[in-house]
Amino acid sequence: MNKEEAKGLAKKFLAGEATAEEKRKLHDWSALNADNEPEVIFTSKPENAEDVKSRLFDGIQSKITTGNLPEYHSHINTKSWYRMVAAAAILLIVGASVLFKAGTGSLFTGDLADAKNIAVGKNTATLTLSNGKQINLSDALNGQLADEHGISIHKTSDGQLVYEVKGESVAGGNENRLNMISTPKGGQYQVVLPDGSKVWLNAASSIKFSSDFAGLNQRKVQLIGEAYFEVTKDRSHPFIVQTNKQDVEVLGTHFNINAYGDEDKTKTTLLEGSVRVSLADYSNASHAFAILKPGQQAVLADGSIKINQADIEEAVAWKNGYFKFNSESLSSIMRKLSRWYDVEVIYKGEISKDRFGGTISRYKNVADVLEMLESTKLVKFKVEGRKIIVI
Secondary structure, rough: OOHHHHOOOHHHOOOOOHHHHHHHHHHHHHHHHHOOOOOOOOOHHHHHHHHHHHHHHHHHHHHHHOOOOHHHHHOOHHHHHHHHHHHHHHHHOOEEEEEOOOOOOOOOHHHHHHHHOOOOOOOOEEOOOOOOOOEEOOOOOOOOOEEEEEEEEEOOOOEEEEEEOOOOOOOOOOOOEEEEEOOOOOOOEEOOOOOEEEEEEEEOOEEEEOOHHHHOOOOOEEEEHHHHHHHHOOOOOEEEEEOOOOOEEEEEEEEEEEEEOOOOOOEEEEEEOOOOEEEOEOOOOOOOEEEEEEOOEEEOOOEEEEEEEOOOHHHHOOOOOEEEEEEHHHHHEEEEEEEOOOEEEEEEOOOOEEEEEEEEEEOOOOHHHHHHHOOOOOEEEEEOOOOEEEE
């Protein structure tokens, strides 16, 4: 197994997603490479490398001395387990520190005791029809919810909201018949639009569009927050996503837009096809638009657009059910946790300038994420009710 394959297994292992066979392979790899320290990649603060590695090993060793080893490794001696977790953690270091999982079954005691009462995010959203009627999609039964001007709106058994056109009744539709689907903090939802395009909504997000969407010259969607789109191809009817600061025009493609109001940047990441990103207000802009190719990300900040190579896995991690942090600031991580777990974050003192990396399922208790962050010895938390206090 080469180093890239080992990194892939390490990611799954530290996220708690590796199979028994994959764990065995990683164990064998770490044993064979015991005398050769794995490559360490730092994207910032390289002068802290030895300090970070020392903290990692101290943290892992503490798990061992307290007996916090998972049952499925009972056949592996302590030294081998320590080496495997350490190797996996070091493989995945990014920035000034790393998140890692060195055991399971946390008791959530002490400062994190209240975290056990904080629920993980779930599929929940509110549908607002053009007549103002609101439908709580969590409470609604499966089946047809509404019929608007030749559009059937129904909820499926797997928790999707589907718009379905009846015949040709929407030709030359009315763009003012607006529907809105909104998720609260701690919510997410999947929607199939009248043209067959699919939208995944992240927490604290909303989309607004005409119920006559499929019969209009332009398929317009207004977005607040974050959403992933898989757009049905239709060259004669451009698909346009409008946010507060930009418009994204496509014909048929897969892309993600992060446009939360509390973020200082709007990010558009293209997975497939082609999109044109343009500023909503470009009167004083030097870079008013950009055309993306697959694998690129448009970053809108300070009134201009820059194109970067994208970390696709990170951009759509939320849609695929996990957090991925790549040399990310603590404040950025805490904003994500606040949205998904519907908690308030309070900072006591100066916010850490260290950067963190790692991967963990979004369906873990928030205490798992906080414990991982605390394992770096760079930050500490206290949970009081639905408040996370950064000490």
